[in-house]
Amino acid sequence: MQADLSPVIAATAQWLTRAYPAPGGALAAALCEVQARQAVTVAARLRYPTAMDAALMGVAGPGGSGRLDWVTGADGGGSGDPDAAAWRTWVDEVVASWAACLLTDPELAALAVAALGGDGHTTGGRAEFRRLVAPDDHDHRAAALLRHPDLLAPVADLHRGQLLDRLSPEQPLVA
Structure with a gap:
């Protein structure tokens, strides 16, 4: 299933790191990207817990970055990159919102990672x-912008309720 989510994970992590870039050199950018990718991976696995969910997302498409660009005031089309439009179509708004929640709330992140414990795709757990x-x-330091609760609030607040519902004890992760 992870291979099916790879385009969504890559594009959504890229959107996050472009919207909230690392305030430093190459090492800071790499550390920021790793954190974004980990948050997006957890969010994507929670959002699409079964192979069927991932396949349906692949057919319907993840939705793109349009609303996220609007909410953050990001310039989605002005990057000068002719391939930007292509990868931006693979950004998943809900996954980005959930990842933003995880990046700004360590307790929620730990709860989300623990919820993945039985999904069959997590090898090392925490x-x-x-x-x-x-x-x-x-x-x-590398992800000062990426982890700033006030800066990420517009994105995190889009779908925070759905994430909290997904992680509530009454909701099974796999139906």
Whole structure:
């Protein structure tokens, strides 16, 4: 299933790192990207917990970055990159919103990673997502914008309720 989600994970993580870039050099950019990718991976696995869910998303499409660009004031078309329109179609608004929630709330991130424990795709559990659930000082500095609750609030608030519903004890992750 992870292979089916790879385009969504890559595009959504790229959108997050472009909207909230690392305030430093190459190392900061790499650390920021890893954190974004980990958050998006957890969010995507929660959003599409079964192979059927991932397949249906592949048929219907994830929706694109249009609303996210509007909410954040990002310039989705002015990057000068002719391929930008293509990868932006693979951005999933709900996954980006859930990832924003996870990046700004360590307790919620830990709960989300724990919820993946039985999905069959998580190999290392909490260690696999260490930079998401237990970032060190370097991670925090590299992702200062990406983890800033006030800056991410417009994105996180879009679908926070759905994430909280998904993680509530009454809701099974796989139907």
